[in-house]
Amino acid sequence: MKVAKRSYDAVIVGAGGAGLRAALQLSEAGLKTAVLTKVFPTRSHTVAAQGGVAASLGNSTEDNWHWHMYDTVKGSDWLGDQDAIEFMCKKANEVVVELEHYGMPFDRLDNGKIYQRPFGGHSQNYGKTPVSRSCAAADRTGHAMLHALYQRNVRANTQFFVEWMALDLIRDADGDVVGVTAMEMETGEVSIFHAKATIFATGGAGRIYYSSTNAFINTGDGVGMAARAGVPLEDMEFWQFHPTGVAGAGVLITEGVRGEGGILRNSSGDRFMERYAPNLKDLASRDVVSRAMTTEINEGRGCGTDKDHVLLDITHLSPDTIMKRLPGIREISIQFAGIDPIKAPIPVVPTCHYQMGGIPTNYKGQVVAPKDGNASSPVAGFYAAGECACASVHGANRLGTNSLLDLLVFGKSAGETVVEDIKSGNLSLKALPEDAADLALARMARLENQTNGTDVHEVRLAMQRTMQKHAGVFRFSDLLKEGVTKIMEVAEQAKHTQIKDKSKVWNTARMEALELDNLIEVAKATMTSAEARKESRGAHVRDDAPDTAEFPNGRRDDEWLKHTLWYSEGNRLDYKPVNLQPMSEDVDPIALATRTY
Amino acid sequence: MTMHRGRVRWHCRRALLELDIVLTRFLERDFDQLSDAQLVDLQDLLNLEDHDLWAMVNGSTECSEARWMPFLGMFRESGRESTIDNKG
Numbered sequence: 001m002k003v004a005k006r007s008y009d010a011v012i013v014g015a016g017g018a019g020l021r022a023a024l025q026l027s028e029a030g031l032k033t034a035v036l037t038k039v040f041p042t043r044s045h046t047v048a049a050q051g052g053v054a055a056s057l058g059n060s061t062e063d064n065w066h067w068h069m070y071d072t073v074k075g076s077d078w079l080g081d082q083d084a085i086e087f088m089c090k091k092a093n094e095v096v097v098e099l100e101h102y103g104m105p106f107d108r109l110d111n112g113k114i115y116q117r118p119f120g121g122h123s124q125n126y127g128k129t130p131v132s133r134s135c136a137a138a139d140r141t142g143h144a145m146l147h148a149l150y151q152r153n154v155r156a157n158t159q160f161f162v163e164w165m166a167l168d169l170i171r172d173a174d175g176d177v178v179g180v181t182a183m184e185m186e187t188g189e190v191s192i193f194h195a196k197a198t199i200f201a202t203g204g205a206g207r208i209y210y211s212s213t214n215a216f217i218n219t220g221d222g223v224g225m226a227a228r229a230g231v232p233l234e235d236m237e238f239w240q241f242h243p244t245g246v247a248g249a250g251v252l253i254t255e256g257v258r259g260e261g262g263i264l265r266n267s268s269g270d271r272f273m274e275r276y277a278p279n280l281k282d283l284a285s286r287d288v289v290s291r292a293m294t295t296e297i298n299e300g301r302g303c304g305t306d307k308d309h310v311l312l313d314i315t316h317l318s319p320d321t322i323m324k325r326l327p328g329i330r331e332i333s334i335q336f337a338g339i340d341p342i343k344a345p346i347p348v349v350p351t352c353h354y355q356m357g358g359i360p361t362n363y364k365g366q367v368v369a370p371k372d373g374n375a376s377s378p379v380a381g382f383y384a385a386g387e388c389a390c391a392s393v394h395g396a397n398r399l400g401t402n403s404l405l406d407l408l409v410f411g412k413s414a415g416e417t418v419v420e421d422i423k424s425g426n427l428s429l430k431a432l433p434e435d436a437a438d439l440a441l442a443r444m445a446r447l448e449n450q451t452n453g454t455d456v457h458e459v460r461l462a463m464q465r466t467m468q469k470h471a472g473v474f475r476f477s478d479l480l481k482e483g484v485t486k487i488m489e490v491a492e493q494a495k496h497t498q499i500k501d502k503s504k505v506w507n508t509a510r511m512e513a514l515e516l517d518n519l520i521e522v523a524k525a526t527m528t529s530a531e532a533r534k535e536s537r538g539a540h541v542r543d544d545a546p547d548t549a550e551f552p553n554g555r556r557d558d559e560w561l562k563h564t565l566w567y568s569e570g571n572r573l574d575y576k577p578v579n580l581q582p583m584s585e586d587v588d589p590i591a592l593a594t595r596t597y
Numbered sequence: 598m599t600m601h602r603g604r605v606r607w608h609c610r611r612a613l614l615e616l617d618i619v620l621t622r623f624l625e626r627d628f629d630q631l632s633d634a635q636l637v638d639l640q641d642l643l644n645l646e647d648h649d650l651w652a653m654v655n656g657s658t659e660c661s662e663a664r665w666m667p668f669l670g671m672f673r674e675s676g677r678e679s680t681i682d683n684k685g
């Protein structure tokens with residue numbers, strides 16, 4: 001089969017916050033840059049972000065990057081790499097101010113400076129008092145960010161390939177990345193994008209879980225493509241569960257509701273958070289609240305006929321407050337729970353929200369993997385940024401508003417590195433291997449010719465249920481073990497998906513089948529990595545690693561202060577050390593301590 | 598002007614989960630029944646920004662075009678019926 005080829009200096013897969021920020025760096029440096037995206041850029045999932053972007057501007061309260069770095073390391077439960085965290089926190093002000101110059105309509109103080117508001121886990125003076133560090137544009141921060149970056153890219157002549165789906169990474173005999181294969185949805189044709197540099201910015205894979213706050217588009221395509229190409233995935237056992245997704249729908253109810261006085265109650269109407277977090281109660285950190293809710297449900301104190309959720313009660317607030325301060329929430333509750341929160345409490349469950357792990361990178365955005373005794377050797381020609389990447393700044397638990405910051409800092413950094421690598425002659429257009437398109441074409445042909453196969457929707461549902469049951473908020477050693485067997489069975493079914501509609505043009509059934517190939521890689525990585533990590537840390541909490549005097553919170557630094565690396569081939573695990581050393585001498589390493597709030 | 602059905606269907610993939618959910622049942626049940634003319638109207642509606650479309654669906658802003666009203670009605674109904682066993 002003859003496959004069309006296009007050549008670029010750089011090809012970026014993904015046009016969310018991370019992809020657009022990286023593209024800008026390249027196009028403004030005059031490089032010939034192509035951006036591939038499944039949907040129109042401003043319809044990327046970054047649009048959903050409302051809370052804001054973190055930067056220690058100190059406009060509303062005193063602040064500095066040292067405090068931000070401390071909060072991030074502690075939030076990560078010391079699994080984050082301190083060089084990357086230093087880099088991100090130091091760069092935060094620069095990238096946020098840049099965005100302001102690109103026309104981002106941040107909320108402002110009377111003195112004209114960017115307004116900042118508090119957010120969970122962010123503090124002054126190394127954990128002493130809350131700080132206002134989040135910069136927002138009303139409740140449309142992500143949306144405004146994408147628009148500002150998109151306009152700027154149009155000006156810089158970035159070439160967009162909208163409604164193109166990247167299928168697989170192309171590596172040559174040296175293991176270097178020389179581009180991607182992609183399908184144009186309008187024609188169903190596969191093309192090769194041959195490039196000196198390939199940057200993945202494909203977002204997260206929250207749809208591996210049954211209950212997720214993520215839109216359907218978050219299918220982990222970049223992560224799946226990397227895994228199929230032999231690149232390991234880092235720390236995939238760590239997923240953040242947001243305490244309040246609407247039961248049965250997953251739609252996010254912001255922390256702001258509890259900030260306004262919302263109370264979580266079990267089946268007897270008991271305000272159970274008083275027992276789990278006597279001080280902060282309903283406003284304790286995300287992982288603490290999610291685990292408390294799950295304990296209530298597991299111990300039979302859940303609500304509803306299936307006793308499978310708890311209630312978020314705001315009926316004691318005045319209708320005026322609800323209408324004025326929480327209007328969006330009322331609409332979500334009415335639409336998805338059939339309940340007016342002025343009159344009755346909202347059914348909620350902890351819901352999968354954010355992927356902490358991903359494609360391993362360093363702070364320059366280079367993808368790294370073990371090679372010749374070096375645990376973090378750059379894969380030539382390959383870069384990644386955003387939720388699909390693991391720099392690793394979020395470690396075992398991400399702080400709210402640090403993700404949008406991650407997109408900006410590491411999107412830009414990946415772009416800068418590519419510009420340097422190309423200008424210095426480090427990167428050139430390497431020859432395409434003969435079999436460049438084979439992997440993608442084989443997947444397409446398999447789908448085309450499959451008979452007596454499995455149903456995409458059913459396999460996806462089986463995966464989501466398996467993940468939810470076996471690798472949820474709380475993890476149990478026996479369920480995890482069983483989960484590995486089960487997810488491998490589901491993966492086997494995923495190899496035989498069949499589609500009825502074989503048409504070439506705009507075939508959404510084919511797209512969903514191809515997406516499932518990626519989701520299943522992420523699911524296998526998550527389950528296998530979680531089963532193996534025999535400690536509790538951040539978002540990963542196991543029954544057989546409880547809180548003891550010897551090992552507070554069940555964290556085992558003696559054995560598990562290391563990053564997981566999962567390889568798709570052979571479902572194999574490896575590990576690499578956490579970098580506890582900051583990038584510069586401006587700051588001392590943040591010493592290991594017990595994470596308490 | 599005729600629209601490719603598959604293309605309009607793909608444009609029902611949104612950036613907000615709220616919209617994905619309200620469109621799920623609509624896609625299963627109502628979408629295939631739409632006439633070509635309706636498809637054009639739907640495509641125009643789908644060209645709205647996600648937050649603006651969601652505000653129209655949930656009624657917090659008024660629908661600016663009469664020809665979109667029937668769709669908004671179908672979306673709302675679809676959202677009410679949808680459970681978590683969605684297509685995502």
Ligand SMILES: Cc1cc2nc3c(=O)[nH]c(=O)nc-3n(C[C@H](O)[C@H](O)[C@H](O)COP(=O)(O)OP(=O)(O)OC[C@H]3O[C@@H](n4cnc5c(N)ncnc54)[C@H](O)[C@@H]3O)c2cc1C
Binds near residue numbers: 044050051167
């Ligand atoms: C409801 C919600 C609220 C949130 N609020 C906040 C917040 O307030 N603050 C914060 O910091 N974080 C927040 N987060 C997290 C944050 O929004 C995300 O982590 C972040 O937006 C991800 O950005 P990204 O650029 O990595 O990916 P995305 O924005 O998801 O973009 C991915 C891009 O990749 C493209 N793509 C994917 N696969 C392919 C493929 N195969 N071929 C071609 N293109 C492809 C897509 O089309 C898209 O353009 C929130 C998350 C959710 C779910």
